[in-house]
Structure formats: structure tokens, C-alpha cells
Amino acid sequence: MKNSPSIDEQIEMYRRMIVVRRLEEGLGALHKEGRTRGPIHRCDGQEAVGVAATAMLRETDLVTSTHRGHAHYIGKGLDVYPVIAEIFGRDTGYCGGRAGHMLIADASKGMIGGNAIVGAGIPAATGMALSNQILGNDNVAMCIFGDGASQTGICHEAMNMAGLWKLPVVFVLEHNKFGLTVPTAVQSPVDDISIRAAGYGMPSVIVDGNDPVAVYRAVAGMVERARRGEGPGMVEAKTYRWEGFSTSDMGGYQTPEEIAAWKARDPIRIAFEALKGEVGEARLTRIDEEASEEVRAAFERALSDPFPAFDYHSASAAYSEVN
Ligand SMILES: Cc1ncc(C[n+]2csc(CCOP(=O)(O)OP(=O)(O)O)c2C)c(N)n1
Structure with missing residues (x-):
């Protein structure tokens, strides 16, 4: 089928989703031991959105993320x-240990960064798309954002501009049913938020956000038309946040039945079932073991890395000079 991922791409998405899941589980365990600082926003259960939406992009395509960006x-x-070194403030992290888990970026890979300001990645990606259009290249920008972010004023302004100027930007709405502790029904008059795309003159698709192949196909279609200069598009990926808003969430607003129903649709299990006939269960299990070991070793190494050095005297001398 057009825009379908190859088997190799599907295997890589499966592997990356496992890396993200083990990362989230590791962070959860370390939080319980009191070894994390500040809130951590886990994306367990949502891995297929970030991993599959970005799987067909080039390094030169630019992505903006959110406060819940590990899968992105x-x-x-x-x-x-x-990534782990950055979360734990180590010198070896992507941003030298100064960004923390919400602001990780690596421009060389086209990851422009997470963002703690809800909705702020939407105009940023739109501006990057404008820049690509002016430069005349065929790179696209992508913004992955939440249902809560879609209620902000800046979301409307950016999408209006993107539609008006036919900017090469793909809006991936990671609809996980809650903004903080507020369910969609209390923040939006419509459940399918992407119907708003029509008002911006752009196409939209609603997709099962727990099925990586479905997410890939839907996003790839929008990426292709943006590359051809046909303008923006939106994909609304319906998914669910298993672990609450953050590690500081007291819970109590998600029913056990609802969580269980979504856990029964684990994206990693869906990927496993889709692939096992093609590549065999043994190979998939081996990939899981290797990815899990990679993350375990990464935690071990990152947690023994040094914190960034801070030279108080030269920093305060530089401060006095400019003030
Ligand atoms: C501009 C702004 N307003 C409010 C907040 C506080 N805040 C942090 S996350 C969040 C909810 C975001 O919901 P959503 O976009 O659906 O993402 P989710 O946490 O569900 O993944 C809010 C209101 C903020 N960080 N920035």
C-alpha cells in the first residue's frame, strides 16, 4: 500500500518503541527511589505516535516537541x-546537562527541541516551514503537540498562517485524552479536534495512535504533499496516557477499566503481532532483549557521568563585565 513502511522500517519502529518504554520504566523506578528531580512526563502507551510519525523524516526535516517528548x-x-544523561543533568547529555527532560534538542538530527510552554512548538514549526519555503528547499517541518496545546490561541494563529501561505508543515496531534488532569470533553466542544483543519484549508486524517503502521501511513501522506509544496496537513492520532500527567500526578481521575482497556492495545504488542508472521517471534524477542540491555547500560553509564563544571569566579567576572 502507498506510504506503507517497509519491514525493515517496521522493525526499527518496534525497536525504538521498546527503547522508549524501557526509558520510561527506568525513570519511573528511579523516581520511586527519589533519584529524579522535578516532574517527569512519561509517554508509556503513546510510543507509536512519536516513533512512527518521525520514522519517514530526513535529518534535515525539523521537528518540534512537547514536555512529553521522549518518543519524539x-x-x-x-x-x-x-538523552538519559541530559535528564539527569550530566555533562554528557545532549545539552550539556542544562536542559532537563523537557527541553532536549539536537539540531544536527533535526530535533529542534521539547518545550515546557504548552503550544509553543506549533508556531515554532510553522516559522521553520516558512523559512524552508523562502529558502526553496523541500524539507518539511513537523510539530507534535497535545490536545491541551490545541486549545491555545497561538495554535489557531499558526495554523491559519500555515494554511494561508501553504507552508510545508505537518501538524501531528497526539490526542491522549487529557490536558493535565482535564479530559477532552471538558476542554473541547468536539472530540475529533482535527475537524478544525478544514477551517485552515488543510486536509486532516484521524488515525489509531496505538498502531505504528497506521500512524506512519497517515503522516507519510501529509509529509509527501508538504514536500511537493502542496501545503500543510494534520494527523490526529488517538492514543492514551497510561501513567498520568507526570511523576507528581496524584492520579484518581482515570478509571482502572479505562487504563486496562488501553493497555490491552499496547502499541508494542500491536507491532509485535503485525511483524511476527514476517520475521518470527524469536527475532522480535531478541530485538527486545538487546534494546532493553542498551537502555539498562545507558542508565548505568549516564548516572555515573559527571555534572557540568561550573566555574563561579569566571562566571561572576563575566556577569560583572556586562552589567
Ligand atoms: C502556556 C502554558 N500554559 C499552561 C502550562 C501548564 N501545563 C503544562 S502541561 C499542560 C497540559 C498540556 O496538555 P496536552 O497538550 O494535552 O499534553 P499532555 O500533557 O496531555 O501530553 C499544562 C496546562 C504550561 N506549561 N504552559
Whole structure:
């Protein structure tokens, strides 16, 4: 089928989703031991969106992320070890230990960064698309954002401009049913938020966000038309946040039945079932073991890395000079 991922791409998406899952589980365990700082926004159960939406992109395509960006980072080709080092503030992290888990970026891979300001990645990606259009290249920009972010004023302004100027930007709405602790029904008059795309003159598709192949196909179609200069598009990937808003979430607003129903549709299991006939269960299990070991070793290494050096005297001398 047009825009379908190859078997090799599907295997790589499966592997990357496992890397993200083990990362999230590791962070959860370390939080329980009191070894993390600040809130951590886990994306367990949502891995297929970030990993599959970015799987067909080039390094020169630019992606903006959110406060819940671990699957976006790994999907766009970042390595898990410097991601973990960054989360724990180590010198070896992607941003020298100064960004923390919400702001990780690696421009050389086209990951322009997470963002703690809800909705802020939407105009940023739109501006990057405008820049690509002016430069006359065929790179696309992608913004992955949440249902809460879609309620911001800046989302409307950016999408209006993208539609008006036919900018090469793909809006991937990761609809996980909650903004903070607020369910969609309390923040939006419509459940299918992507119907708003029509008002911006862009096409939209609603897709099962727990099925990586479906996400890939839907996003690849929008990426292709953006590359051809036909303008923006939106994909609304319906998914669910298994682990609450963040590690500081007290819970109580998600029913056990609802969580269980979504866990029964685990994206990693869906990928496994789709691939096992093609490549065999043994190979998939081996990939799982290797990815899990990679993440375990990355935690071990990152946690023994040094913190960034801070030279108080030269920093305060530089401060006095400019003030
Ligand atoms: C401009 C702004 N307003 C409010 C917040 C507080 N805040 C952080 S995350 C969040 C909810 C975001 O919801 P959504 O976009 O659906 O992402 P999710 O957490 O569900 O993945 C809010 C309101 C913020 N960080 N920035």
C-alpha cells in the first residue's frame, strides 16, 4: 500500500518503541527511589505516535516537541544514552546537562527541541516551514503537540498562517485524552479536534495512535504533499496516557477499566503481532532483549557521568563585565 513502511522500517519502529518504554520504566523506578528531580512526563502507551510519525523524516526535516517528548526524541534518531544523561543533568547529555527532560534538542538530527510552554512548538514549526519555503528547499517541518496545546490561541494563529501561505508543515496531534488532569470533553466542544483543519484549508486524517503502521501511513501522506509544496496537513492520532500527567500526578481521575482497556492495545504488542508472521517471534524477542540491555547500560553509564563544571569566579567576572 502507498506510504506503507517497509519491514525493515517496521522493525526499527518496534525497536525504538521498546527503547522508549524501557526509558520510561527506568525513570519511573528511579523516581520511586527519589533519584529524579522535578516532574517527569512519561509517554508509556503513546510510543507509536512519536516513533512512527518521525520514522519517514530526513535529518534535515525539523521537528518540534512537547514536555512529553521522549518518543519524539528517539523517533527522530537521538541516542538514548545522552538523552538519559541530559535528564539527569550530566555533562554528557545532549545539552550539556542544562536542559532537563523537557527541553532536549539536537539540531544536527533535526530535533529542534521539547518545550515546557504548552503550544509553543506549533508556531515554532510553522516559522521553520516558512523559512524552508523562502529558502526553496523541500524539507518539511513537523510539530507534535497535545490536545491541551490545541486549545491555545497561538495554535489557531499558526495554523491559519500555515494554511494561508501553504507552508510545508505537518501538524501531528497526539490526542491522549487529557490536558493535565482535564479530559477532552471538558476542554473541547468536539472530540475529533482535527475537524478544525478544514477551517485552515488543510486536509486532516484521524488515525489509531496505538498502531505504528497506521500512524506512519497517515503522516507519510501529509509529509509527501508538504514536500511537493502542496501545503500543510494534520494527523490526529488517538492514543492514551497510561501513567498520568507526570511523576507528581496524584492520579484518581482515570478509571482502572479505562487504563486496562488501553493497555490491552499496547502499541508494542500491536507491532509485535503485525511483524511476527514476517520475521518470527524469536527475532522480535531478541530485538527486545538487546534494546532493553542498551537502555539498562545507558542508565548505568549516564548516572555515573559527571555534572557540568561550573566555574563561579569566571562566571561572576563575566556577569560583572556586562552589567
Ligand atoms: C502556556 C502554558 N500554559 C499552561 C502550562 C501548564 N501545563 C503544562 S502541561 C499542560 C497540559 C498540556 O496538555 P496536552 O497538550 O494535552 O499534553 P499532555 O500533557 O496531555 O501530553 C499544562 C496546562 C504550561 N506549561 N504552559
